[in-house]
Amino acid sequence: MSSDTATSTGRAPTVFVPSSEALATVLAPGARPPRPSPLSASLTFSWRALLKIKHVPEQLFDVTAFPIIMVLMFTYLFGGALADSPRDYLQFFLPGIMVTSVVMITMYTGVGLNTDIEKGVFDRFRTLPVWRPAALVGMIVGDVLRYVLAALVILTVGLVLGFRPDGGVVGVLAGIGLLVVFSFAFSWVWTFFGLILRSEKSVMGVSMMVLFPLTFLSNVFVDPSTMPGWLQAFVKANPITHLVSSVRAAMAGTTDASAMMWIALWSAAFILVFGPLTMHRYNRR
Amino acid sequence: MSRRTTGLAIEAEGLTRSFGETRALAGIDLQVPAGAVYGLLGPNGAGKTTAVRVLATLLRPDGGQARVFGHDVVAEADAVRARVSLTGQYASVDEDLTGTENLILLGRLLGLPKSAARQRAEQLLAAFGLTEAAGRQVKKYSGGMRRRIDIAASILNTPDLLFLDEPTTGLDPRSRNQVWEIVRAVVAHGTTVLLTTQYLDEADKLASRIAVVDHGRVIAEGTPGELKSSVGSGTVHLRLRNADQRPEAERVLQATLSVPVQLEADPVAITARVGGDGSELDASAQAARALGELSRAGIVVDDFSLGQPSLDEVFLALTDHPAVPATDERDDELEAAR
Numbered sequence: 023m024s025s026d027t028a029t030s031t032g033r034a035p036t037v038f039v040p041s042s043e044a045l046a047t048v049l050a051p052g053a054r055p056p057r058p059s060p061l062s063a064s065l066t067f068s069w070r071a072l073l074k075i076k077h078v079p080e081q082l083f084d085v086t087a088f089p090i091i092m093v094l095m096f097t098y099l100f101g102g103a104l105a106d107s108p109r110d111y112l113q114f115f116l117p118g119i120m121v122t123s124v125v126m127i128t129m130y131t132g133v134g135l136n137t138d139i140e141k142g143v144f145d146r147f148r149t150l151p152v153w154r155p156a157a158l159v160g161m162i163v164g165d166v167l168r169y170v171l172a173a174l175v176i177l178t179v180g181l182v183l184g185f186r187p188d189g190g191v192v193g194v195l196a197g198i199g200l201l202v203v204f205s206f207a208f209s210w211v212w213t214f215f216g217l218i219l220r221s222e223k224s225v226m227g228v229s230m231m232v233l234f235p236l237t238f239l240s241n242v243f244v245d246p247s248t249m250p251g252w253l254q255a256f257v258k259a260n261p262i263t264h265l266v267s268s269v270r271a272a273m274a275g276t277t278d279a280s281a282m283m284w285i286a287l288w289s290a291a292f293i294l295v296f297g298p299l300t301m302h303r304y305n306r307r
Numbered sequence: 308m309s310r311r312t313t314g315l316a317i318e319a320e321g322l323t324r325s326f327g328e329t330r331a332l333a334g335i336d337l338q339v340p341a342g343a344v345y346g347l348l349g350p351n352g353a354g355k356t357t358a359v360r361v362l363a364t365l366l367r368p369d370g371g372q373a374r375v376f377g378h379d380v381v382a383e384a385d386a387v388r389a390r391v392s393l394t395g396q397y398a399s400v401d402e403d404l405t406g407t408e409n410l411i412l413l414g415r416l417l418g419l420p421k422s423a424a425r426q427r428a429e430q431l432l433a434a435f436g437l438t439e440a441a442g443r444q445v446k447k448y449s450g451g452m453r454r455r456i457d458i459a460a461s462i463l464n465t466p467d468l469l470f471l472d473e474p475t476t477g478l479d480p481r482s483r484n485q486v487w488e489i490v491r492a493v494v495a496h497g498t499t500v501l502l503t504t505q506y507l508d509e510a511d512k513l514a515s516r517i518a519v520v521d522h523g524r525v526i527a528e529g530t531p532g533e534l535k536s537s538v539g540s541g542t543v544h545l546r547l548r549n550a551d552q553r554p555e556a557e558r559v560l561q562a563t564l565s566v567p568v569q570l571e572a573d574p575v576a577i578t579a580r581v582g583g584d585g586s587e588l589d590a591s592a593q594a595a596r597a598l599g600e601l602s603r604a605g606i607v608v609d610d611f612s613l614g615q616p617s618l619d620e621v622f623l624a625l626t627d628h629p630a631v632p633a634t635d636e637r638d639d640e641l642e643a644a645r
Contacts, residue, residue, distance in 0.1 A: 037481070038436030038437075038451075038485055039485075040436070040488040040489055041434070042488075044434035045488075046492065046496070047434065048430050048431050048434040048459075048462070049465055049492060049493060049498075050465070050496070052465075054389075054417075054418075054464060055417065055419050055423075057389075057417075058415065058416060058417075058418045062415075063416055066415040066416055067416075069412070069415075070404070073403075073404050073408055073412075074401075077404065077444060141397065141402065142395055142396075142397030142399060143399065143400065143401050143402075145365055145395050145397070146395070146399045146400065146413075148365055149364060149365060149388055149391065149392065149393045150388060150416050150417065151385055151389040151417075156416075306367065
């Protein structure tokens with residue numbers, strides 16, 4: 023800003039002087055509006071999540087670049103060894119890596135919540151007379167959009183590399199839908215950890231410790247029938263295995279009813295256990 | 308037109324709260340009359356922030372009870388939340404969002420329809436001199452602008468009780484004055500303000516009553532005048548031209564003021580407290596007399612100032628220990644909560 027523009031326009035430097043008239047206008051109490059419904063409050067909080075993506079687009083790196091790297095890396099690393107060609111492997115592998123990537127990024131829900139609390143914004147939210155879970159529900163709804171975005175990125179890369187699902191558009195969308203529903207439920211695990219752990223780093227640490235075994239010790243990369251018995255037992259109980267089976271089936275145009283049932287049970291369990299635990303911590307602090 | 312409330316805005320009895328080993332509140336009693344600024348004065352770690360967080364329903368007390376406009380802060384937290392607002396020491400708006408977005412967000416959460424929320428946001432930004440910064444992310448604001456958007460966010464629904472936790476800490480003098488003006492306007496419109504501060508002069512300028520807090524207890528309570536007269540209303544600082552004359556100056560001051568005189572590390576500096584209990588003259592008259600006596604004795608004074616007692620001096624007088632900043636309470640809380 024040059025000094026001559028200031029003189030030519032005659033503009034005074036912008037020093038704020040509180041004016042009592044202006045303050046009087048904003049301080050005149052109007053009628054208090056009725057408190058918003060739980061849905062409206064949650065949607066407002068998810069609007070906040072969208073605004074954050076708009077202002078800090080770098081945060082989408084996790085849901086775009088990371089999944090692309092995962093698909094490329096494993097397709098070409100394992101493709102030749104595990105199937106006749108990377109392209110053949112991709113038909114089996116793509117739903118699995120989609121599940122892995124999306125489930126991995128659910129941990130950022132916990133990291134984000136932890137950062138928010140550290141900064142102090144949640145103090146304001148917690149003094150508002152709104153439905154208590156709204157701030158967290160809204161946050162997770164915002165994250166769900168990131169999950170959808172990650173799934174679509176992976177699908178696009180897969181299609182480019184030669185993934186040709188038999189289930190067509192409907193099957194693929196059904197698969198992504200299952201994945202997103204499960205991830206929404208699973209995110210409540212991380213809101214809980216985001217509230218009880220000390221720092222962003224420890225949330226990351228705990229998340230990785232849980233997510234690595236959960237995603238790798240499953241049917242994502244290989245058929246479990248080649249594994250030793252004890253490991254097969256774990257893999258069969260692993261919710262990620264059920265999720266991958268049902269997404270794979272949906273994308274192939276079939277239905278894996280028992281896997282679907284397990285996914286419904288696991289999702290309900292995550293919400294029913296970690297939802298109240300999270301809210302208990304949230305209110306108790 | 309204002310929703311003026313009479314009686315007590317806050318009543319607290321024996322509030323206690325510990326974080327692990329740290330006893331942040333050791334039985335706080337408060338009676339805050341509605342419609343005025345009430346100051347909680349104390350050093351870092353005295354328990355001010357914890358008290359505010361308990362009263363604003365952010366933290367449960369371990370013991371004791373508190374009511375805000377008659378509503379229990381634990382059992383009727385929602386009724387309390389409907390009438391209070393908090394501007395904490397830390398970010399109380401989202402730094403990633405713009406000023407406008409923050410205010411619209413809060414307006415929507417308070418139940419305003421979209422267009423009304425936008426209108427209210429614009430109105431507040433204008434009144435707080437933030438129209439030009441409206442579209443900028445809050446993290447790019449200066450300290451003074453940050454404070455203003457924090458307070459604007461807190462009065463979105465014109466609360467009946469506003470908590471301001473150290474609103475001017477870290478601000479330059481001009482921004483501090485702006486905050487003071489805003490606080491005065493807020494109170495003039497019927498909102499009760501509970502203000503925490505480390506600065507006696509701030510409490511003095513704004514508050515009609517002050518509670519001095521130390522180690523989680525209220526150790527003194529009263530109007531600013533009452534508190535100061537209990538300590539002595541001022542301190543005289545002198546700098547002499549010649550260090551050789553200091554012993555004599557000390558003698559003259561002691562004789563005139565009949566109070567202990569302090570020799571500073573600087574060989575030409577001398578400090579004395581004036582205007583304490585029992586003296587027939589006020590501080591300035593005493594100081595003027597002391598200055599006259601010094602010049603009669605032929606002592607050359609280069610620099611003379613009469614100041615109010617610092618928080619340190621109030622503390623020294625009330626507790627016999629200086630106001631040593633302890634650890635940050637919110638850190639204690641974050642630590643203990645996990």
